[in-house]
Amino acid sequence: MSLYFFARSLVYVIFKPLYRIKITGLEHFPKEGAVLLCSNHIDNFDPPVVGITSPRKVHFMAKAEAFKLPILGKLLPDLGAFPVRRGMSDREALRVGLKILKEGNVLGLFPEGTRSRNGELGQGLSGAGFFALRSDALIVPCAIIGPYKAFRSLKVVYGKPVNIDELRARKASADETTELIMKEIQNLLEKNR
Template sequence: MTFYSFAKFIVSVVLKPLYRIKVVGSENIPKEGSVLICSNHIDNLDPPVVGITSPRTVHFMAKEEIFHVPILKTILPKLHAFPVKRGMSDREALRKALKVLKEGHVLGLFPEGTRSKTGELGKGLAGAGFFALRSEATVVPCAVIGPYKKFQPLKVVYGKPIDFTQHRLEKISAEEATLVVMDSIKELIEKNR
């Protein structure tokens, strides 16, 4: 058993009963090939929750600051997380993310770039659109529908893949591509609340 599988098992045992997590649409994540999961961000627990509800291993971009926390800097790389400097163009993180997708893995992103203070969907940053356009990845929208309250149901909904073929041909901007992604997430939230 890999460290990732072990950690996923332990976190599932704790979080699934605590938040009565219900998963909808996990079959929308292709069993193989590169996938870009784009989710809304309402809580610090979103990455582990998306990680345990996805049938495949998810590589997450995480804010650089948490890699300075002694125990986390050892554990996070084993969980396939890698740092990104927020508020600036981090070429190293962009390269790493594209490599993850090129190698046929799953990249998990929170396009808003930070947690929503209100629980409402915020504005998406261009990064999600950049990866959707620059890779051949299947783009899967995801909605975490809370709030996180002990023993209250929490829903994680994976939507149908967004077809980016035409958008790639039309060479739309990263910002426009992110809007396409955010609209899909918004629709999932509204339909599944």
């Protein structure tokens, strides 16, 4: 068993009962092929929660500083994470993300780029649109509806893949594409609160 699936099982056993995680919409998640999974970001626990609720292994970008931490930095690559330097265009991170999608895997992103301080959905950065337009991935929106409080219900909702065929056809901007993805996440939040 790989470290990823061992860690996933361990986190699942702890988090599922602790946060009473309810998962809906898994029928919308493609069983194979490239998937760009885009979620809101409300807590540091979001990556493991998305990782344990997704039916497939998710590769996440993680801030480069985390890879410098003594133990965690060594484990992150085995957990499917790869580094991104925040606040600048990181060409290597973009290249790695596109490679993950080209190989038919799942790339998980939090388009806001940072956690929301008030729980409301913030503005998305152009990275989500970049990956959506530069790949053939299906874009799956995800909403995490908190709070992260012991023995209170936490919802993880997966939506239907976002159709961006029209945006791809007219070579829309990454910002416009991200905006559409963020609207789909917002819709999930509003319908499931």
